Amino acid sequence: MRTIPTLLLAWLMLLAMPHAEAAGGSSRKLEQAQTVFSSAMRWSDYEGAWQMVDPALREAQPLTDLQLERYNQLQVSSYREGGNGELEDGTVVRSVEVGVINRHTQAERSVRYQEKWRWDPKAKRWWQVAGLPDFWEGK
Template identity: 60%
Template sequence: MPRTLTILLALAAMLLLVPDADALNSRQRNKLEQAQSVFASAVRWSDYEAAWQMVDPEVRDAKPMTDLELARYHQLQVTGYREGGTSSLPDGSITRDIEIGVINRHTQTERHIRWRERWRWDEQGKRWWQMAGLPDFWGGE
């Protein structure tokens, strides 16, 4: 395959991963990038309280985090947070695939999980909320 065609196909594939430019204005895109960066940083540094504050209030109210759940999170040390593909959904929300490495501080065992963030724009608050909660490092246990 000619090199030019390969490059064009790669660029076209990357454009499919970017949210529709018409769906998000530049201010919303900037705020999304900022919110995702703050959330990712909080998780990377195992600051689960800060990450929890980025979670949609409706999600937090529907399933409040218990002290026991928070204690379980504090048993973990994040070793990697790799951002993957992004896509927009018909309802206007944005998803981003993540791979997270984590070590249990007590057993010193490391594992990797795949997880999907989901973000929604709050028109009234002019901000993005993360709708998936905190990463599930235990597979629903």
């Protein structure tokens, strides 16, 4: 008995998907990109998260071995995302709070930062344009 409403709902969702894709750069792809980035960050896979950063930013400000070594001294203990907001230019902003533990001192702290996501129509994907979080800001 529940099969018919479920199938109807699935069919309606399939009909709506092309409209979501056309209406501003694919919200589904944004969600997927944010999931990949946040998963990499949660696992302290900074190199993996770096691959989600806009190639233009990676080329302009490459991640040095020293910077990567500094990141690898930190273990992410929590990663809490806020909701998405859209700027006038179409960039999507998401506030995030990250808990990090220094592997050497075992000191834990919390850092807030904003992810910024840009739709690349040529590559048909979203890029994170804010770079990796600066866990050392103000230190």
